[in-house]
Amino acid sequence: MDRWTRRKFFLTSLAGSAFAGAGRLFGKTLEVTDGNRPGPRLLGPAPVAGTRPLIISSANGLNALDKGMQILKGGGDTLEAAVAAVTVVEDDPNDDSVGYGGLPNEEGEVELDASVMHGPTRRAGSVASVRRIKNVSRLAKTVMERTNHVMIVGDGARRFGLAEGFEEMNLLTEHSRKIWLAWKAKTSFNWRPGTDSPEWKEHVAALFDYDAEKIAYAMRVITSPPTGTINCLAVNAKGEVSGTTTTSGLAWKIPGRVGDSPVIGAGLFVDGEVGGAGSTGKGEENIKICGGHTIVEMMRKGMKPDDACLEAVGRVVRNYNGDKKKLTTFHLYFYAVNRDGEYGSASLWKNGYEEGKGAMFAVHDGTPARLVPCKTFFDEIGHEE
Numbered sequence: 001m002d003r004w005t006r007r008k009f010f011l012t013s014l015a016g017s018a019f020a021g022a023g024r025l026f027g028k029t030l031e032v033t034d035g036n037r038p039g040p041r042l043l044g045p046a047p048v049a050g051t052r053p054l055i056i057s058s059a060n061g062l063n064a065l066d067k068g069m070q071i072l073k074g075g076g077d078t079l080e081a082a083v084a085a086v087t088v089v090e091d092d093p094n095d096d097s098v099g100y101g102g103l104p105n106e107e108g109e110v111e112l113d114a115s116v117m118h119g120p121t122r123r124a125g126s127v128a129s130v131r132r133i134k135n136v137s138r139l140a141k142t143v144m145e146r147t148n149h150v151m152i153v154g155d156g157a158r159r160f161g162l163a164e165g166f167e168e169m170n171l172l173t174e175h176s177r178k179i180w181l182a183w184k185a186k187t188s189f190n191w192r193p194g195t196d197s198p199e200w201k202e203h204v205a206a207l208f209d210y211d212a213e214k215i216a217y218a219m220r221v222i223t224s225p226p227t228g229t230i231n232c233l234a235v236n237a238k239g240e241v242s243g244t245t246t247t248s249g250l251a252w253k254i255p256g257r258v259g260d261s262p263v264i265g266a267g268l269f270v271d272g273e274v275g276g277a278g279s280t281g282k283g284e285e286n287i288k289i290c291g292g293h294t295i296v297e298m299m300r301k302g303m304k305p306d307d308a309c310l311e312a313v314g315r316v317v318r319n320y321n322g323d324k325k326k327l328t329t330f331h332l333y334f335y336a337v338n339r340d341g342e343y344g345s346a347s348l349w350k351n352g353y354e355e356g357k358g359a360m361f362a363v364h365d366g367t368p369a370r371l372v373p374c375k376t377f378f379d380e381i382g383h384e385e
Contacts, residue, residue, distance in 0.1 A: 050341035051365040052239060055081060057232040058280045058333060058361055059352060059371055060097050064088035065364035068234055073366075078234040079118045079242035083137045086230050086246050090135050093173045096221075097228025100134040101173040102248025103221065105255045108180050110171035112136040112248055113262040116144055119241040119272030119339075126151040128262040129255075132168045133161045137246040140262070142166075150264065154256070178207045183222045183252055221251060229261055231268065231278030231335050239339040243268050243276040250283075259283025265293040274300045275338035277308070281348070282330035289315040295336050305336035306344025306375045313346050313377045324378070331383040333374060335361055345374040349382030 053072035055065050068085035072078070090099025104110045114136035115126040125144025128151065130136050139161050143152055152160055162168055172180075182204045184191035208214040229247035245268040247261040260267035260283030267283060269292030270276035277295035279286045286292075291312040298308035312334045320326045332348045347359035352374075360371040 050338070052341040053234070053236045053366070054337060054341045054343060055085065055232065055234040055364050056335060056337060056343050056345075056361060057085065058230050058335065060095065060228070061085060061089060061230045061232055062362040062369055062371060065232075065362055065369040068232065069364045069366070069369075072234060072236050075236075077118075077242070078120070078236050078240050079116055079141065079244070081236075082232040082234040082242055082244045083116065083141055085234075086137045086232050086244055087135055089230055090137065090246060093175070096173075096176050096179075096248070098230055098246050098248050099136070100169070100171050101176055102171060102228060103176055103251035104172055104180050105249075105253045105257070107255055108172065108177070109255065110176070110248055111253075111255065111257075112171070112246070113258055114140040114244065114246040115262045115264055115268045116140045116244045117242060117264065117268055117270035117276065118144065119270045119276065122272060124150050124264050124270075126262040126264060127157040127161075128153040128258045130154075130157045130161070132171060133158055133166050134169065134171055135166065137244045139164075139166060140244070140246075151262065153258070179218045179221060180252075182207055182218045186222050187252075229259075229267075229280040229283075231280055233270075233276045233278060233335060233337045233343075235275075235337050235339060235341050239341075241270055241272055241276045241337060241339055243270050243278055245278045245280075247280075260286040260291070263287055265290045267292060269293045269296050271296050271300070273339070275305070275336060277305075277312075277334060277336040279312075279332065279334050281332035285316050285319070285330060285332055286312075286334075288319060291315075291334055295334060299336065299338050304344060305338055305342055306346060309334035309336050309344055309346035310375055310377065313348055316348065317377060324382075327378075328382045333359065333361070341365070345372075347374040347376050349378055349380065350376040351381040 055068040064085040067088050068081040071081035071084055089095050093101040096103045102110045112130045113128045117124045123144050125140040127136050127140045142164050231245045233243040235241050245261045249259055266287045268278045274296050277292045279291050294312045295308040298311050335345045337343045345361040350358055352359040359374040363372050
């Protein structure tokens, strides 16, 4: 009865091709049209048999999963494996999605958020709006292990980290600083050369020594501020599950803005009896549907991970009554594993983080880490990250 009620609600709530996306939440593709073409196809891999150990992440964690798998194969803890994987990217100054080198807020300060959940002990830790400490996934794990709290934010989180031996450092790399200056020149009349100087495009070109590739990248992130984040979920041979989500947040954000990454139940949720789920993309939309918790509860009821992720995407679509004009202003991805080692992911749009590539996520199941297509709610290109 519950499935019928929810299905009826979606079919009467969403218009046009959004009907097709809603149908997919229940394992079907509805053959409806918007008057011009059939509804979007069901994309993504066929359901996979469970494999353990297993570690998955958003696509930008691909090259770090080997580190986590080594820990899992050695009998190590699942949370240690997930945190070790994302730490590789947090340490990379050439990656501006998380940690050191992350794109800053509107004042040029890098602010980081992270959360962890440990399935075997049912514990969690979280930090938000942290400045000058790069490994916030490990800082969140330290909150979980060393305090009676779940979340510590702002300067309190920084001071806690210093007391626990974390290094304080300037997180703004020269690369990210130049992109920030270019963004300021684009958005502010006063942060660009005056009328007696070349226009701001020439100013931006000079910032990047006229390197066409760097200029193109800067222009892209200025136009469409990225929401750089990594979600990572790990399952060991015993079926224990843990996860972490770490981020530098929305580029050019208002200082103090916090998205879904450090919010337990939104950017990350783990129940050791069921599995875990997390998200990347526009965190504000995920917070409103408690996506991580929603997905785990759907898996508890028997949904496969990818279908549970589609359920969460569908709830976001419902919040906008299927209005693609509004929905195309952002992107959103969900990821999930269950304790049997089954995994899946779903995205709002078919395009991925990298320009010209489809929505993908990273999987390491003992064979070399690889990118796997997400299931997609809409079979078309939406917001460009």
